[in-house]
Amino acid sequence: MYFIFQLEFNSTKTYIADFIRAYAKQIEIELDVFQDSKTITISAMSNDEKLEAFLQGLEEVLPASLFLAKSKHFFREEKLVLPTINSTKLPTNIAPCPTCQKEMFDVSSRRYYYPFTSCNHCGSQHPFLDQYPYNRANSSMKFLVPCAACEEERKSNALRVDYPLISCIDCGIGLRMLDKETEHMALDKGSYRKLFEVSGRAIALGKTVLMKTMNGYRKFFKVSAENASSSTLLMASAGGFNEHLMLVQQEFNALLSIERPLLRVATKSDELKLLYGSSVLVKFPDDGMSMLLAREILNAGLEYIAYVECDSSEEADFLVDFDLPLTSQNDTKIFINQDEKLFVSGERILFPQVVKNDNGIVSLAHDLLAVDGDGETIIDSIEKFTSIKGNGVHILEGEAFESGHENEKIFPQYKASMMSVLAEHGKVGQKAIGVHFDGNLNFLYYNGKEIINAVPPIPFESDNLWEKISTLREGSDRLVGNYKKRYPKIWERLDNLKGNMDIFEVTAITLGLEDESFEGISAEALSFLGKGGLQIDTRVKDNRFDNYAFLTSIMSYQLGDVENSYMCYSIYESFGDYIGEIVPQLIEKVETRTVILTGETFANQSLYGRIQRTLGIYKPLMNKSLPIGKENAVYGGLYL
Ligand SMILES: [Zn+2]
Ligand SMILES: [Zn+2]
Incomplete structure (x- = not known):
């Protein structure tokens, strides 16, 4: 009989499965650990006398992970053999695991209050890596020689077997x-x-x-x-x-x-x-x-x-x-709505990441590079790679990078973002509707070959704002006059805006928020505890989102003394309603039920909640193992 223990694990990161293997070695139990993109499966002989100790011990030493979800166990007659991810050892950039933490607070250990304590499966390894492949000689620890005790550990400590960055107070960083x-x-x-x-x-x-x-x-x-x-x-x-x-x-x-x-x-x-x-x-x-x-x-x-x-x-x-040079990664922000977890933005935690790349393309976006090395494509910061070879180079527009490659292609953010979700969910080549919302709102259509901007936003330019607003419709000029009387300071500021600000920045200024950004409006919306219902106008003609109509609507509510938190909440709700109206219309036209959502703006409780209500029947797809906004483009770029 075999005892099978399955943990839902929504990532191709291997540090948890590797940790389980190492821990099994440490307590000398024989078992198999398999991992695919959704599950870690442990299989052991059910009559193994060490099984109970292993399971109990594991509960204590296994790190809690964002990617871990439900677990289950069952018994099985025949031996289980599953395919398993067997990826290159990549440097982690997470907190120290429970075992390493224990060492840091144990006065008898060689790592008491030693901040660089880590093992094969935990800690800040990535900041020390100069370039691939990942080994000590390619790290900023190359000139530190491990002491005898550390050398011994590299052979005998199951958690630190051949660990490239081993060090302790005696031989490490002062x-x-x-x-x-x-x-x-x-x-x-x-x-x-x-x-x-x-x-x-x-x-x-x-x-x-x-x-x-x-x-x-x-x-x-x-x-x-x-x-x-x-x-x-x-x-x-x-x-x-x-x-x-x-x-x-x-x-x-x-x-x-x-x-x-x-x-x-x-x-x-x-x-x-x-x-x-x-x-x-x-x-x-x-x-x-x-x-x-x-x-x-x-x-x-x-x-x-x-x-x-x-x-x-x-x-x-x-x-x-301390003296060692490090490279730090942008921190990663997440968004949680009930059981859904989304990565909003950032590099740490998620990169480096191994991805599938059948065409041997190199992709670059936001200083992240997807490049093939030793048969596996790794996404990481551009400076970690020394040689860059591929059958073609796909680059996000606006990146200052000249490949000189004869097969070079420039792609826009929204296409790559949508493509990254299609690829993550195995939907490349199938029709889909996409909504990319990153300050600007784009409705997209993928016909199985390319992505078309089906309902592009009316371009927004924040200079000469009052002129644009006063000519919007009849009576708009009166609103501008009233607004000037009531809020002279804000009027003045809006009169002198530069042309390249996004609608959320301008909205935040209009509402007099301290944080003049999308974040500021989100934060303000969070504090609204009532029910919605305030309808903010989002369009004037031909169904397209009109930024000027939107601002005008907000200003007239402002003149009617509507509270800021209520307004901010309603802004997202109105966007949710608008998206919930347009998407079904597009779906009808092109006969697909696949809906893809991308862009950081979706990481907002009121918008996300509203979208679940209006588009829930289509079960919209979003990135699971990549940020939903910008950084997903490096992966999507491989498929464009
Ligand atoms: Zn550790
Ligand atoms: Zn040492």
């Missing part, structure tokens, strides 16, 4: 802490700990600490009304979550997952409401530096602090630094 007058080096256990302790206390006393983390320089500080705006909230322990934040279980799990994404959530405690308003961008420590600092923040009596991303020249009271 830290230093500087203020205006002095410099302290951390070279042994006591001084590593001391450095984080001093940093934590300084922050608790109101000082700022600039720290080089594996995810770039961050300036950490105690949050106050003066410095809160546009900072990210760093929770020091999971204990404070439910007191300060309004979280559903899925959001809580996602924040604590080993991938440690960024997530915007509603505030709950009065103190956080005062600091951040209705919602805040939240992070649980995602690398060794932030994690050790968080521990000392907690010891200093704080439940949370904040940080801003910055560069090494940022002014601060203290600097915590």
Whole structure:
């Protein structure tokens, strides 16, 4: 008899399956681990006396992952053999796993308060990689020679067998802490700990600490009304979550997952409401530096602090630094609506990624490159590749890159985004309707060969705004006059806009929001707790979305004293209704029921909810293992 344990795992990342294999080796049980793009399957002899210990132990050491969902187990007579992903070992950029964390807080280990603690399946590996292939000689650790104990571990520790970036306090990276007058080096256990302790206390006393983390320089500080705006909230322990934040279980799990994404959530405690308003961008420590600092923040009596991303020249009271050069990735933001998780934007967590690429094409978008190496196509930052070869080069328009390849093609964002979803869901070559919403709203049609912009937006130019609005329809000029009287300052600003701003920026300025962007409107919409119903006008003629009509409608509601949060909520609801009306019309014309949604604007609770209601019957498809907005283009570009 065989015992089969199946975990739903929605990614081709192998660090969880590899971890399970390594852990099985560690406790010396024989079993098979298979992985396809949706499931990890473990198969063991059901009478193995170590099975129970393995399963119990696994529960303790297996990292919680964003990609893990339901699990089940069953028994089976015959041996199970499944095909399995067997991809190149790629560097991770996630938090330390539970076993590595334990070492960091164990005073008897060689890695006590050592922020670079990691193993084959966890930690910040990608920042150290100079170029592929991934090995120590190609990393910024190449000049650090592992000590005897680390060398021994590379043979005997199942979690670190042949681990390229092995190091410990004895042989690893030294830290230093500087203020205006002095410099302290951390070279042994006591001084590593001391450095984080001093940093934590300084922050608790109101000082700022600039720290080089594996995810770039961050300036950490105690949050106050003066410095809160546009900072990210760093929770020091999971204990404070439910007191300060309004979280559903899925959001809580996602924040604590080993991938440690960024997530915007509603505030709950009065103190956080005062600091951040209705919602805040939240992070649980995602690398060794932030994690050790968080521990000392907690010891200093704080439940949370904040940080801003910055560069090494940022002014601060203290600097915590180390010499090794790193390359940091853009952080990844996610969006959660009930059981759906979407990656909104970013590189960390998702890249590098192995993808299918039958035609040997090279694709470039947003400084990410999809390129074939050793029979597998890897997507990663362009600077990690030394040689770039392929049968053709597909480049996102606007990229400053000259391939010189005779087979070069330039593609627009919306086409590549739609194509990436089709490819992810195995729908290439089948008709589909697409909606790409990234500030601008595009309705697309894929006839199985190419993507056509079926209902393009009326171009929006934000200069000479009042002229465009006053000639929109009869009576519009009166509105402009009333608006000037009532909101002279906003009128003035709107009169002097440059031509290249998107509709959300202009809307945010019109509403007088502090965060003058799409994010600002989203955040404001989150704080609306009532029911919708306010109809914002989105068009004038021929069914196309009209930005000027939209702004005019908002202004007249503003003159009618409609609250900002209600208006922002209604903006997305109206978009949802508009999309929900156009898509079925297109579907009827071209006979398909496949609907593809792309673009970051969909990562909004009221719009997403509305879309589920209006288009739910078509079960719209979105990216699962790529960001829904920009970065998916590098993958879609392979298919254009
Ligand atoms: Zn680990
Ligand atoms: Zn060592």
